[in-house]
Amino acid sequence: MEAFVSQSPDPSKTTDFSSVLSSRVLSKNGTVLGKVSRLHFDPGNDRISGIVFRYGLKRREWYVCRPYIDRIGSDAVLLSIDPVLMHEGKKVISADGKTVGKLVQVVRKDSSNKIDELVLRRRLYKTFTISPSEVNHFGDSLILKQTYDQAKKFFKS
């Protein structure tokens, strides 16, 4: 390949655009989220502004902006975040290990990765809302700070 390079790095030290497409997208905790389907560029500064990939069984398209991307390589795109929408569908348990309900919706602050509130479903159609500050740990399940008896205040109100 003939290269015409001025002040930019040598092509061998850059990532081929086409190799990024279809590379896997990994969240910060290592979850494989999907594969890059599109790259977005900011026409103002000719830089990558974000990536698009399809997530989950419903294959929803997610756009993640550049500030939330740790690194872009030919093998994978590593995010610097765990997208909060990943928590939807997880079980919610109290601090003493009893299942309180299921997280059905994460309400974000605008389009950021910050949680505004969490919508839980306890029985078939009964839902209630809690603040993310009530959650002690976001893992395979959401673990509340309260015991089950203390958490009853959420769904009795």
Added chain:
Amino acid sequence: MIKRKNSSSPSHVEHAITSEDLLGKDVIDPSGTFVGVADILYLDPKSLEFIGISVDKGFLRTGLVIGAEYIREVTAHAVLLNTRPVFRIKGMSVFDAHGKKLGTVKEVVLSQSKNEIEELLVATSKLSKKAESVPASIIDRIDENVFLKE
């Protein structure tokens, strides 16, 4: 009349739990993962010290024994662990620092029967039976999958 010697004060018995409080309860690790159900309680026959529990992980799955030192608390609803059992690492993908997939964890080698990893045996190919050894020293973090250091 038989006079019973009660060496425990009433307050100690009041706060004690029995095997009924423990057996049959869900066992949950710190990330909220359901590990299994506590089904057997182990005691030292001489010291009567609580050694640990056996966990039934489910249908057709081999059981697991968890030492008392890994149990954070027994609550009214569950047995809560203070550490994640290493068997969960089996089957995880192993990525290098750039996100390149190196293989899948085939086996976890523990250090002296403790819950500390000495090395991971990683299958680099589905067809090949060979496994590469990954020492714990080059593992950056283990979360949903395994990341190696730069």
